[in-house]
Amino acid sequence: MRKKWALMAIASLFVSPAxxxxxxERVDTADTAARLDRLELRITGDRAGLRASELxxxxxxxxxxxxxxxxxxxxxxxxxxxSRYDGFTDADLGFGAGRGSVFDSITDRGRxxxxxxxxxxxxxxxxxxxxxxxxxxxxxxxxxxxxxxxYQHRTYPDFEPPDGVxxxxxxxxxxxxxxxDPAVVAAMKPYRACMKVRFGxxxxxxxxxxxxPRISYRDAPVDGRPPNxxxxxxxxxxxAAFDADASCRLPAYRLAMRMLAPRIxxxxxxxxxxxxxxxxxxxxxxxxxxDLPQSIP
Numbered sequence: 001m002r003k004k005w006a007l008m009a010i011a012s013l014f015v016s017p018a019x020x021x022x023x024x025e026r027v028d029t030a031d032t033a034a035r036l037d038r039l040e041l042r043i044t045g046d047r048a049g050l051r052a053s054e055l056x057x058x059x060x061x062x063x064x065x066x067x068x069x070x071x072x073x074x075x076x077x078x079x080x081x082x083s084r085y086d087g088f089t090d091a092d093l094g095f096g097a098g099r100g101s102v103f104d105s106i107t108d109r110g111r112x113x114x115x116x117x118x119x120x121x122x123x124x125x126x127x128x129x130x131x132x133x134x135x136x137x138x139x140x141x142x143x144x145x146x147x148x149x150x151y152q153h154r155t156y157p158d159f160e161p162p163d164g165v166x167x168x169x170x171x172x173x174x175x176x177x178x179x180x181d182p183a184v185v186a187a188m189k190p191y192r193a194c195m196k197v198r199f200g201x202x203x204x205x206x207x208x209x210x211x212x213p214r215i216s217y218r219d220a221p222v223d224g225r226p227p228n229x230x231x232x233x234x235x236x237x238x239x240a241a242f243d244a245d246a247s248c249r250l251p252a253y254r255l256a257m258r259m260l261a262p263r264i265x266x267x268x269x270x271x272x273x274x275x276x277x278x279x280x281x282x283x284x285x286x287x288x289x290x291d292l293p294q295s296i297p
Contacts, residue, residue, distance in 0.1 A: 041093055043165060047090050051083050079155075081294040081295065168271065168278060174264070216234075
């Protein structure tokens with residue numbers, strides 16, 4: 001608990017710019033992180049937009065496959081609608097900590113990874129995780145393949161975002177130059193030694209280390225079931241790994257955030273038309289899904 005509060009306190013510190021850097025005299029790293037999160041949500045979708053996309057995809061894909069199979073006179077299970085984002089809030093959908101970037105959140109503590117396992121548990125409970133169409137008889141496989149082909153054999157949670165999201169989601173020209181800056185590179189150099197000496201972790205690649213499976217959806221506490229020992233142990237391991245990563249990355253993170261702060265505004269102005277188009281597309285999806293039922297007749 002002491003480590004968690006220490007990280008939260010550090011994230012809110014004001015830091016002074018290094019000599020020679022064109023940056024505000026004082027930069028609030030927590031505020032810059034919040035601005036980065038808001039920009040990410042604007043591009044990759046907030047909870048409402050993502051959930052609306054799922055529901056639209058459910059009616060298009062699941063509805064289309066079920067109608068096709070019925071027209072062919074074949075039995076088919078109608079999958080229920082289960083949103084992976086039911087346990088998420090917008091605060092869980094910002095920049096996050098899964099990019100292997102110096103900008104990864106220092107307060108995430110693996111929450112998104114945990115929420116993903118909980119979502120998988122809900123899907124498994126509903127029977128949509130591994131066999132969304134239910135058991136399929138060998139005689140019906142060819143028909144099912146024909147019916148799923150128009151959707152590239154994908155299931156409804158695997159939807160495409162609006163046009164322009166992929167182009168903007170990497171924030172081209174904004175983060176890359178900072179990550180490659182010699183000062184930031186130098187600030188990250190002690191990272192591996194810090195992880196080994198202070199915390200006992202051998203880290204070759206940060207993302208692989210952070211997202212090493214430590215919990216399983218099979219142990220997830222859903223349906224009112226209390227967390228079992230494996231889940232509780234895994235959560236502790238996730239928190240420890242993410243806390244260590246944040247601690248050892250903190251000097252580079254603070255420097256990178258200081259350099260980022262004055263660049264977010266100009267980048268948004270440069271890409272304003274694209275950002276507005278993408279945001280409008282997400283809002284359109286929310287409007288289209290507003291009156292859709294969460295089931296297929």
